[in-house]
Amino acid sequence: TFPKRIALLGSTGSIGRQTLDVVRQFPEQFQVVALAARSNVSLLAQQVAEFQPQLVTCFADTPEVEARARELLPQAVLGEQGLLEVATHPEADIVVAATSGLVGLKPTLAAIGARKAIALANKETLVMAGHLVMQAAQRAGVPILPIDSEHSAIWQCLRGEEQRDIARLFLTASGGPFRSATLEEIQGVTIAQALAHPTWHMGPKITIDSATLMNKGLEVIESRWLFGVPYERMEVVVHPESIIHSMVEFVDGSIKLQASLPSMHIPIMNALAYPQRLDRTGAEFIRELSWPTVANLHFEALDLPRFPCFRLALEAGRRGGTYPSVLVGADEEAVELFLAGKIRFVQIAEFIEEALERHTAIEQPDVTTTLETCAWARRMVRELWKKRA
Ligand code: NDP
Ligand code: MG
Secondary structure (H helix, E strand, C coil): CCCEEEEEECCCCHHHHHHHHHHHHCCCCEEEEEEEECCCHHHHHHHHHHHCCCEEEECCCCHHHHHHHHHHCCCCEECHHHHHHHHCCCCCCEEEECCCHHHHHHHHHHHHHCCCEEEECCHHHHHHHHHHHHHHHHHHCCCEEECCHHHHHHHHHHCCCCHHHEEEEEEEECCCCCCCCCHHHHHCCCHHHHHCCCCCCCCHHHHHHHHHCHHHHHHHHHHHHHHCCCHHHEEEEECCCCCEEEEEEECCCCEEEEECCCCCHHHHHHHHHCCCCCCCCCCCCCCCCCHHHHCCCCCECCCHHHCHHHHHHHHHHHHCCCHHHHHHHHHHHHHHHHHCCCCCHHHHHHHHHHHHHCCCCCCCCCHHHHHHHHHHHHHHHHHHHHHHC
């Protein structure tokens, strides 16, 4: 029931800002009670002035950021503790998990422990610790409401359906900026080319993951946890227009799909309003889809040899245990090195593969083991880079 009170982790990011667009558009339905960000203090201060949350926190990863936060937001809680306080804020009904990377895991588990509904954007959390997150959510009786567009699509297709009637899930993939690049062209791509996504505007980490197709691999693992469908019954279809967001095939051969122009506002609205829907009239951020103008939708198979990260993700998902945590940690570090201009695009996959090969898996890892494994994988990639440099 409305109004819902929201705690937002990662308010200054791409998903965070779009979440606040939705709140701004639907002031009767939503209220912001707590905000958390890391380093963009000036934007965070603007958000605080506009939304007047009861709690604001800033991770402040450098002394400069900390000084700026003390100046502009003297009331802010600083450091990692802030994320946990936002995630468990007593006034919040729903926690939007929209930090990037692996920092979202502990706060998401804390939010579940505090019986908050979780609107989940941060896929790394489910990839590393899907077994812990889903089990905790089931025990606490809280829903995990997907924000990732493919998962929102599947989730919408599954409403009113029975689990046993699901035959296959088809996740669509835009194919990213290098969908039609040759292996040779991919060897020489620049940071700017990798950041130029054809259909989505997102934060830098997920944009690079979309260019390597790691993102799609992470999304397959994410689906396995969200929908309980085994890997053999999931397929990825390249669909460059990003209009069909994913599909579910049922046992009778009928396929449902969900469509819209590429927009993260729609899945955010879906997760926040669930089980209701919000009326988009007046919401200028949602463009109307005119079918005749998008008359040519295309579908093609994913060309695996050009996108080794996708294969690595699937292998790590299938092997399970701590392998997905190695995948997430190694990918985070490798993408950072790439964005810092320290390694080439194709080396992202090479370093991740090497970290996976050197890993000895632990089954059913707990939170500590999960995070330690991630940290190990990050160090491993750094060392591999230093050796090569
Ligand atoms: P961005 O990089 O744009 O934003 C990340 C946000 O997290 C920022 O607000 C950042 O703060 C904050 N943050 C990062 N580290 C910390 C920390 N240690 N403490 C507190 N806050 C922190 O990422 P996106 O919004 O693109 O993505 C967020 C998540 O959603 C990712 O897991 C991504 O995979 C997923 N996702 C994103 C989609 C998209 O369209 N963008 C689509 C589907 C999933 P600051 O800016 O202040 O440093
Ligand atoms: Mg997605």
